[in-house]
Amino acid sequence: MRVPEVLLDVRDLRICYETSRGCVKAVDGVSLEVYAGETFCLVGETGCGKSTLALAIPRLLPPNARILSGSILFKGVDLLRVSDSKLQELRGKEIAMIFQNPMTSLNPVHRVGFQVAEVPVTHFKMSWREALATAVRQLGRVGIADPDLRSRDYPHTFSGGMKQRSMIAMMTTCKPSLLIADEPTTALDVTIQAQILKLLHELKNEYGLTLLLITHNFGIVAEVCDRVGVMYAGKIVEVADVTEVFEAPLHPYTKGLIDCVVARRKSKSRLNQIPGTPPSLLNPPTGCRFHPRCAYVTHECVKEEPRLIEVRKNHLVACHNYEKVGGVSWSS
Amino acid sequence: MELLVVEDLRKYFEFKKGLFARKQYVRAVDGVSFSVERGTTLGVVGESGSGKTTLGLTILRLIEPTSGRILFNGSDVTRLSKEELKHFRRSTGIVFQDPYSSLNPRMRVKEILERPLKIHSDEGEESRVERIIKTLEEVGLSAEHLMRYPHELSGGQQQRVAIARAIILKPLLVVLDEPTSSLDVSVQAQILNLLLDLQSRHELTYVFITHDLLTAKHVSDFIMVMYLGKVVEYSTVREVFSNPRHPYTASLLSSIPIPDPKLRGRKRVSVVGEPPSPLNPPKGCRYHPRCPYAIDTCELREPELLEHDKKHFVACHRAGELSFREFLADMDSFLSE
Amino acid sequence: MWFNKERIRSLESNEVLRLFLKHKRGVAGLILLSFMLFIALTADFIAPKRFDEVDPSSRLLPPSTEHIFGTDQLGRDIFSRIVYGARIALWVGLLVVVVEAGIGVPLGLIAGYYGGSVDKLISAITDMLWAFPPIILALAIVTILGPGLTNVVIAVSIVSWAPYTRVVRAKTLSIMGREFITAARAVGESSLSIMFRYVLPNTLAPIIVLATLTIPSAILYTTALSFLGFGAQPPTPDWGAMLNEGKDYIFKAPWCSIFPGLFITLTALSFNLLGDALRDVLDPKLRLG
Numbered sequence: 001m002r003v004p005e006v007l008l009d010v011r012d013l014r015i016c017y018e019t020s021r022g023c024v025k026a027v028d029g030v031s032l033e034v035y036a037g038e039t040f041c042l043v044g045e046t047g048c049g050k051s052t053l054a055l056a057i058p059r060l061l062p063p064n065a066r067i068l069s070g071s072i073l074f075k076g077v078d079l080l081r082v083s084d085s086k087l088q089e090l091r092g093k094e095i096a097m098i099f100q101n102p103m104t105s106l107n108p109v110h111r112v113g114f115q116v117a118e119v120p121v122t123h124f125k126m127s128w129r130e131a132l133a134t135a136v137r138q139l140g141r142v143g144i145a146d147p148d149l150r151s152r153d154y155p156h157t158f159s160g161g162m163k164q165r166s167m168i169a170m171m172t173t174c175k176p177s178l179l180i181a182d183e184p185t186t187a188l189d190v191t192i193q194a195q196i197l198k199l200l201h202e203l204k205n206e207y208g209l210t211l212l213l214i215t216h217n218f219g220i221v222a223e224v225c226d227r228v229g230v231m232y233a234g235k236i237v238e239v240a241d242v243t244e245v246f247e248a249p250l251h252p253y254t255k256g257l258i259d260c261v262v263a264r265r266k267s268k269s270r271l272n273q274i275p276g277t278p279p280s281l282l283n284p285p286t287g288c289r290f291h292p293r294c295a296y297v298t299h300e301c302v303k304e305e306p307r308l309i310e311v312r313k314n315h316l317v318a319c320h321n322y323e324k325v326g327g328v329s330w331s332s
Numbered sequence: 333m334e335l336l337v338v339e340d341l342r343k344y345f346e347f348k349k350g351l352f353a354r355k356q357y358v359r360a361v362d363g364v365s366f367s368v369e370r371g372t373t374l375g376v377v378g379e380s381g382s383g384k385t386t387l388g389l390t391i392l393r394l395i396e397p398t399s400g401r402i403l404f405n406g407s408d409v410t411r412l413s414k415e416e417l418k419h420f421r422r423s424t425g426i427v428f429q430d431p432y433s434s435l436n437p438r439m440r441v442k443e444i445l446e447r448p449l450k451i452h453s454d455e456g457e458e459s460r461v462e463r464i465i466k467t468l469e470e471v472g473l474s475a476e477h478l479m480r481y482p483h484e485l486s487g488g489q490q491q492r493v494a495i496a497r498a499i500i501l502k503p504l505l506v507v508l509d510e511p512t513s514s515l516d517v518s519v520q521a522q523i524l525n526l527l528l529d530l531q532s533r534h535e536l537t538y539v540f541i542t543h544d545l546l547t548a549k550h551v552s553d554f555i556m557v558m559y560l561g562k563v564v565e566y567s568t569v570r571e572v573f574s575n576p577r578h579p580y581t582a583s584l585l586s587s588i589p590i591p592d593p594k595l596r597g598r599k600r601v602s603v604v605g606e607p608p609s610p611l612n613p614p615k616g617c618r619y620h621p622r623c624p625y626a627i628d629t630c631e632l633r634e635p636e637l638l639e640h641d642k643k644h645f646v647a648c649h650r651a652g653e654l655s656f657r658e659f660l661a662d663m664d665s666f667l668s669e
Numbered sequence: 670m671w672f673n674k675e676r677i678r679s680l681e682s683n684e685v686l687r688l689f690l691k692h693k694r695g696v697a698g699l700i701l702l703s704f705m706l707f708i709a710l711t712a713d714f715i716a717p718k719r720f721d722e723v724d725p726s727s728r729l730l731p732p733s734t735e736h737i738f739g740t741d742q743l744g745r746d747i748f749s750r751i752v753y754g755a756r757i758a759l760w761v762g763l764l765v766v767v768v769e770a771g772i773g774v775p776l777g778l779i780a781g782y783y784g785g786s787v788d789k790l791i792s793a794i795t796d797m798l799w800a801f802p803p804i805i806l807a808l809a810i811v812t813i814l815g816p817g818l819t820n821v822v823i824a825v826s827i828v829s830w831a832p833y834t835r836v837v838r839a840k841t842l843s844i845m846g847r848e849f850i851t852a853a854r855a856v857g858e859s860s861l862s863i864m865f866r867y868v869l870p871n872t873l874a875p876i877i878v879l880a881t882l883t884i885p886s887a888i889l890y891t892t893a894l895s896f897l898g899f900g901a902q903p904p905t906p907d908w909g910a911m912l913n914e915g916k917d918y919i920f921k922a923p924w925c926s927i928f929p930g931l932f933i934t935l936t937a938l939s940f941n942l943l944g945d946a947l948r949d950v951l952d953p954k955l956r957l958g
Binding site for chain 2: 046
């Protein structure tokens with residue numbers, strides 16, 4: 001088998017937010033490899049640090065965030081250490097990002113076409129005339145009807161789905177190598193969600209993009225991803241191929257999440273549930289952070305933090321007792 | 333026995349765009365009829381703008397309907413006297429999507445749960461607190477949460493308090509408006525289990541409003557699919573999920589992201605474009621501009637909600653000829669029981 | 670993701686004090702105001718003379734060790750008068766705010782809660798009042814009521830309750846959209862109960878901010894009216910009246926007007942600093958921005 005090329009290599013990243021109550025470690029020692037051309041999903045619940053990790057890549061973290069250690073290698077360049085001007089050049093051209101809320105991502109005072117055209121003007125020194133034509137073409141490509149006409153409209157006349165399409169158009173005009181999408185469909189209706197996911201998938205194949213998708217929805221993971229990283233309380237607890245994650249998850253948390261999805265359950269039957277709620281990152285539990293909610297907990301889990309190790313081919317897990325974790329209940 | 337019967341319910345919101353503009357109406361709920369049997373759950377499914385939330389508020393008379401009848405236990409809710417309305421409030425409850433927004437941030441849990449008791453009964457402080465603690469325990473909380481403020485609780489705990497408030501007066505009917513949508517995945521399952529437990533323990537009747545078809549399928553006995561203020565399909569869960577007759581229902585089912593990577597390449601019923609503005613709904617069938625199966629009739633005439641099979645109501649001109657079984661065959665393990 | 674609503678909300682109450690203590694200008698305002706309160710409360714002990722003690726032998730003396738702020742045209746000790754004047758200024762400021770809020774808050778609640786034509790009527794009155802030059806209107810009212818401190822308080826309150834109505838109305842409107850109001854109606858709460866148990870407690874933060882920010886203008890208006898001779902009558906040590914009396918000697922004995930002026934400014938400033946800080950601390954949206 002051909003060895004895949006690593007496009008993005010995050011190593012031992014630690015990020016904390018300074019709050020008046022102390023340092024909140026949103027990302028705590030995360031290492032991650034994303035291969036060129038794949039769709040990698042980071043999945044986890046609110047506050048697990050997945051968005052922080054995503055924002056750290058193009059260095060778009062809010063001002064109270066501090067990067068404590070680690071590196072983010074993108075095509076061999078450490079993004080945490082390159083100059084601002086170099087980074088500026090990479091953003092949009094090599095690394096693009098779309099967010100959950102398309103309503104606030106577009107600038108309300110500029111026409112949509114102008115905003116899309118601005119990207120190639122900045123990065124390729126394209127003339128405005130040419131850039132506007134490109135913008136119209138790109139808007140058409142992402143599925144905006146009458147792109148010529150609509151490109152002259154302001155964002156508020158667009159629906160949520162169309163705004164997200166416009167964002168995607170804006171972010172893909174330069175054909176970046178990496179597209180980070182942070183919950184891109186969470187604010188949208190199911191039918192629109194399906195359309196947007198389909199669009200992202202098509203663009204990925206067309207442009208050879210690498211897609212880093214952040215989501216909390218296991219349905220979306222199953223629909224579009226090649227590989228999955230599961231995050232819990234600032235740490236990555238499991239990384240594996242998508243089928244492996246769904247058929248043979250090794251971490252109790254992953255298994256719990258997949259198990260409590262309502263699909264495949266007899267109507268009105270009791271769902272398997274993970275007890276409790278995710279911990280506060282101000283003072284996370286000792287040892288394994290999942291141990292207070294875990295059904296497989298042992299003494300070791302309370303004392304010692306498990307490391308993320310490769311236990312099967314291409315399957316990494318951070319759990320002392322992964323061997324005891326059976327498959328998900330519905331697939332057996 | 334039917335606890336709730338709704339007949340031709342309409343709610344039009346009036347608004348004017350500009351000083352001299354003609355009055356316009358948003359037909360949020362436009363001629364909806366259904367009934368819910370005691371102890372069962374009706375799942376109301378739709379996307380944003382379908383009118384499902386307005387429907388939920390209107391049947392509890394938290395919004396005054398424009399026209400139509402709402403029969404609760406045989407009496408018309410739209411014509412209640414002040415005293416009867418108070419009694420109706422006591423027999424109904426509601427739970428909202430955002431638990432934080434649905435709790436008064438300046439009240440402690442005790443006070444939040446005490447208000448319904450103070451309004452509707454004159455028992456003493458001691459027995460009130462006893463009842464509050466009993467209800468808290470029923471929803472999976474305890475006396476230690478009594479003196480907390482909402483912001484000191486997690487999202488799941490807040491939603492439990494909201495559920496406690498809805499059931500503390502032992503109501504017959506509870507409207508649940510997206511009760512799990514804003515919660516974390518692992519907490520959603522806890523809340524769904526709780527709601528099902530409470531239903532079987534107290535023989536509660538639920539109107540469960542959601543955009544999530546899989547959740548609706550899990551909790552409901554009947555499903556009503558809404559699109560732009562109208563009911564497009566209404567039947568038992570089994571019928572709607574195994575044999576949908578309306579193209580919109582089928583495309584909704586096709587759009588659900590299914591948590592099984594093996595089903596990725598499944599056949600789907602496509603849907604074109606986005607929902608139009610409810611202010612200016614399309615003529616004829618409101619779904620026709622997005623419908624891949626639309627014919628000329630759909631543009632001209634609005635389809636009526638007709639019974640096609642036993643207890644299977646569909647509002648589509650082509651309901652008789654279309655079948656989506658082959659599209660959904662792959663998803664069978666997810667959609668059938 | 671870290672900035673989700675829940676976490677920000679959970680910060681709210683516990684953090685108010687901590688955030689306030691970090692707010693340097695706010696703390697400065699609080700210290701300054703505490704100083705004013707201190708001299709007002711302990712005036713009987715710290716004032717070397719009585720405020721109305723006339724001493725014809727020491728008229729218009731410049732500041733010295735005996736009279737640290739000098740004396741006025743009747744030989745009264747200015748420092749003593751200022752110390753007693755602090756009582757009047759603070760009392761009047763407080764009184765005006767209470768009366769303003771007493772008129773403005775219920776109107777705002779009613780307008781926001783009922784909406785429709787009630788709202789239109791109340792808003793129209795508020796807007797009309799807003800369009801009037803306040804000092805002229807206050808002058809007109811005092812002319813009708815006659816001079817005196819109580820009448821000044823009434824006049825100033827009448828001309829300046831409008832901001833309370835506006836702020837409370839706007840806040841009420843936003844609260845009415847929250848689901849806990851619908852939930853309250855669903856359990857059978859009456860309108861009155863909703864207004865006072867659910868809406869009012871949630872408008873307190875902006876009311877407190879507004880109150881601290883309107884006290885200085887209340888003090889300024891009352892001193893202005895006193896300066897014009899409508900307010901406190903001699904020998905009351907009102908700062909505005911002192912300014913008025915001192916203006917005749919502005920070149921000969923500037924301390925007669927400088928010190929009252931300085932204290933008016935400092936008191937107004939202390940409330941402004943405090944009000945700004947409270948707004949920063951109590952309004953989480955601004956805090957995040």
